[in-house]
Amino acid sequence: EAGVAQSPRYKIIEKRQSVAFWCNPISGHATLYWYQQILGQGPKLLIQFQNNGVVDDSQLPKDRFSAERLKGVDSTLKIQPAKLEDSAVYLCASSFLQGQNEKLFFGSGTQLSVL
């Protein structure tokens, strides 16, 4: 079974530039999450999708971050414009069944450095 695919693996940009991350979840997984993991901290949920609908985006900085999940499969997360404090690892995770018995599968993340 193929895992959660993310690209790119690393990205270095200057502040005020734009950047996009891509995630391909495990086939058949309806739920998709984007997390931000700042160095030395646990992951912080940015947005949760159920199929192509947003379940929770309460912690997404909507003035600069946007995410979409067209056709309920692949997802992209965009930052425009980037700030220094956006430097972090961006993790994508997916699950087949949302709820009590949910098991998350994570990708290897994209490490973003904003200079």
Place this chain on the structure above:
Amino acid sequence: AQTVTQSQPEMSVQEAETVTLSCTYDTSESDYYLFWYKQPPSRQMILVIRQEAYKQQNATENRFSVNFQKAAKSFSLKISDSQLGDAAMYFCAYRSANSNYQLIWGAGTKLIIKP
């Protein structure tokens, strides 16, 4: 709001020895789940072990076991016969069983295995 605290930023253990990682949490709920995740340098979060709060029996997975003390709100991870491949960041996480299935994460503990 629920919180998860990992008070040990870093732990080290000799190969083949046993090590215990600490985790405490705060919640007013009686029904919830607790998790330990491993994050190796590849950055992919891997589920190590899961505990349902309503179960008194401590969960075990091969060399990994937990000491779940519900009244004390403590959830420690014991790794027996430590191996070099166990070296990673370990994150403790909490999830409500009633609503809002989001994971609440601790800050992590870096585990170093000495050969």
